[in-house]
Amino acid sequence: xxxxxxxxxxxxxxxxxxxxxxxxxxxxxxxxxxxxxxxxxxxxxxxxxxxxxxxxxxxxxxxxxxxxxxxxxxxxxxxxxxxxxxxxxxxxxxxxxxxxxxxxxxxxxxxxxxxxxxxxxxxxxxxxxxxxxxxxxxxxxxxxxxxxxxxxxxxxxxxxxxx
Numbered sequence: 001x002x003x004x005x006x007x008x009x010x011x012x013x014x015x016x017x018x019x020x021x022x023x024x025x026x027x028x029x030x031x032x033x034x035x036x037x038x039x040x041x042x043x044x045x046x047x048x049x050x051x052x053x054x055x056x057x058x059x060x061x062x063x064x065x066x067x068x069x070x071x072x073x074x075x076x077x078x079x080x081x082x083x084x085x086x087x088x089x090x091x092x093x094x095x096x097x098x099x100x101x102x103x104x105x106x107x108x109x110x111x112x113x114x115x116x117x118x119x120x121x122x123x124x125x126x127x128x129x130x131x132x133x134x135x136x137x138x139x140x141x142x143x144x145x146x147x148x149x150x151x152x153x154x155x156x157x158x159x160x161x162x163x
Contacts, residue, residue, distance in 0.1 A: 029054060038092040048075045049085045053095070058110040060098070060125040066107075098125065100153065115152035128154070 031050035035042040052069050053061065067082045086107050089095045096108040100118060106125055108116075115128040133152050141147050 034094070038094060040088060040092060045075070045077050045081055046085050046088075048073070049077070049082065050089070050094075053089070053107075053109055058108070058127070060106045060108050060116075062104070062106055098151070098153070100125075116154070118153055118155045120155055120157050128152070 031047050031054065032042040034054075035046055035050060040046060049066065049070065052066060052073065052075075053059070063079065063083045063086055066086070067077065067079045070077045070082065086095060087097075090097045090107065093111060094109075096111050098106045098108055098116060100106060104123075108125070110127060113131075115133050117126040117128060118124070119126065135150075138147065138150070
């Protein structure tokens with residue numbers, strides 16, 4: 001049986017940071033220090049967005065939702081800046097990007113090995129532990145390539161109410 005590796009991308013994040021993110025987010029952490037630790041300049045906007053992302057433990061969020069939260073918190077930031085920050089955070093291992101459908105992408109603060117249920121009726125992701133999903137085999141990768149990771153997204157719909 002081949003175990004899936006839901007996230008090998010967090011290796012870019014330093015050990016201290018990766019450990020903090022795996023164990024429940026960065027509740028009470030120094031976002032400015034974390035940004036410096038991964039090589040990002042701690043701008044006011046990145047610090048504010050980082051606090052919103054990591055202060056409440058693990059979560060799945062879209063750029064639009066984070067932008068709405070920023071506006072509600074009176075953080076002057078454009079949607080484009082939110083997208084840029086989310087992609088930068090992903091590149092350095094602070095977040096995982098989960099493409100659900102053509103135009104819908106979630107960002108996950110939990111960078112540990114795990115997979116997801118998508119509750120289609122609620123547009124909501126729920127974590128599945130990485131150790132609970134496996135395959136008896138995977139196709140051979142194309143010549144000159146290797147499998148870097150396997151992401152599993154299981155789509156769920158509520159059962160219709162019994163009549």
